[in-house]
Amino acid sequence: MIDVFISPNKKVELSEMFQPQDLSAFNFHRSLPNYQETPLYNLEGLANELNLKQILVKDESQRFDLKAFKILGAAWAMAKVLVKYHEFNLDEVTLSSIQSKLVDKEPLTFVTATDGNHGRGVARAARWLGQNAVIYLPHGAAKERLDAATLEGAKAEILPMNYDDAVRYSANMAEKHDWILIQDTALHMYEEIPKDIMNGYETIVHEMKQQIALLPTHVILQAGVGSFAGSFINAFVREFKYLPTIIIVEPKEANCYFVSAKADKGSPQIVTGMLKTIMAGLACGEPNTIAYDLIMRTSHSFISADDEVAKIGIRRLANPLENDPKVIAGESGSVGIGLLEVLMKHPRYNSIRKELGLNSTAKVLCVNTEGDTDSFNYMKILNE
Numbered sequence: 001m002i003d004v005f006i007s008p009n010k011k012v013e014l015s016e017m018f019q020p021q022d023l024s025a026f027n028f029h030r031s032l033p034n035y036q037e038t039p040l041y042n043l044e045g046l047a048n049e050l051n052l053k054q055i056l057v058k059d060e061s062q063r064f065d066l067k068a069f070k071i072l073g074a075a076w077a078m079a080k081v082l083v084k085y086h087e088f089n090l091d092e093v094t095l096s097s098i099q100s101k102l103v104d105k106e107p108l109t110f111v112t113a114t115d116g117n118h119g120r121g122v123a124r125a126a127r128w129l130g131q132n133a134v135i136y137l138p139h140g141a142a143k144e145r146l147d148a149a150t151l152e153g154a155k156a157e158i159l160p161m162n163y164d165d166a167v168r169y170s171a172n173m174a175e176k177h178d179w180i181l182i183q184d185t186a187l188h189m190y191e192e193i194p195k196d197i198m199n200g201y202e203t204i205v206h207e208m209k210q211q212i213a214l215l216p217t218h219v220i221l222q223a224g225v226g227s228f229a230g231s232f233i234n235a236f237v238r239e240f241k242y243l244p245t246i247i248i249v250e251p252k253e254a255n256c257y258f259v260s261a262k263a264d265k266g267s268p269q270i271v272t273g274m275l276k277t278i279m280a281g282l283a284c285g286e287p288n289t290i291a292y293d294l295i296m297r298t299s300h301s302f303i304s305a306d307d308e309v310a311k312i313g314i315r316r317l318a319n320p321l322e323n324d325p326k327v328i329a330g331e332s333g334s335v336g337i338g339l340l341e342v343l344m345k346h347p348r349y350n351s352i353r354k355e356l357g358l359n360s361t362a363k364v365l366c367v368n369t370e371g372d373t374d375s376f377n378y379m380k381i382l383n384e
Contacts, residue, residue, distance in 0.1 A: 012298055070121035110132065198290070250304055252305060260296070282332050311338065311384070312342065316341060337368075
């Protein structure tokens with residue numbers, strides 16, 4: 001069900017990560033329509049059942065009405081592009097301050113490849129800012145995710161290729177049509193916008209600083225290209241001056257970080273093929289080069305998980321224990337909780353559990369990165 005690789009002990013100089021705090025993206029997000037911080041839930045019932053001290057879930061399914069966190073990166077990166085492109089002089093970058101400057105400007109066209117959530121975020125940001133958006137989805141993408149982008153006013157198309165090839169296709173289309181690529185992974189000579197996207201994701205941690213009482217001993221993070229995981233680690237260490245045990249989890253069919261860690265060649269390893277997994281948001285075969293080194297230096301372990309692990313997480317969060325809240329988690333969002341159940345309940349993982357320090361003193365944080373963005377598949381899994 002899972003494969004586990006424990007990294008050799010590495011000394012991490014946390015002081016290298018103590019960069020000056022930058023709240024520009026966080027303040028921008030708070031200027032967006034109907035902004036509210038997403039909840040941080042304490043699953044006491046599940047923690048008791050799994051013999052853990054605490055399980056926390058940051059629920060990004062409630063991010064605006066978009067069911068995913070990706071808007072945080074897409075909106076901030078698009079705002080930064082517009083400020084730079086038009087040479088706006090702003091005291092503070094807010095939605096209204098940019099909108100007021102765009103009144104007499106021709107809209108730009110932003111293009112991206114996505115499994116769905118990032119693309120919908122780009123489409124929503126373009127609608128808020130009066131821009132155009134073109135969204136490409138990889139083979140096998142759910143029609144609901146395609147429709148979600150078109151309902152925001154974007155042009156969207158499912159391509160006969162995997163995610164990584166769709167990224168390259170989007171980059172080629174941007175160059176051909178003089179569009180602006182707004183991609184959440186770095187490419188050769190393309191790092192500024194991915195960095196802004198990752199900076200946007202840090203709002204999740206900024207919110208947690210006001211919500212969290214006890215610092216977690218363990219953090220389980222999903223990795224697709226690694227932008228979310230890298231952003232979270234960077235912000236968490238900077239804000240809390242502390243590095244917990246980081247556990248990276250990926251689908252077995254798209255486990256580029258697991259393969260890279262195991263190969264230990266000092267450079268990212270690529271997973272090819274159609275990357276078929278229900279965890280569509282994590283179906284990426286090539287690591288983000290600007291997140292890769294950070295994840296490799298700070299992560300304690302890398303876990304490659306079957307789709308069944310995500311299904312276990314979906315069902316657990318939808319059917320909570322005792323007084324735990326119900327959480328609607330999609331396939332990519334649920335895998336952290338599913339992994340906890342597998343690790344804590346199956347005797348075959350006793351030694352791994354011990355090595356990871358998952359015991360009655362452990363305080364574990366997971367992030368539900370998406371809700372039921374494919375509602376048909378979500379209900380199918382619940383009813384299996």
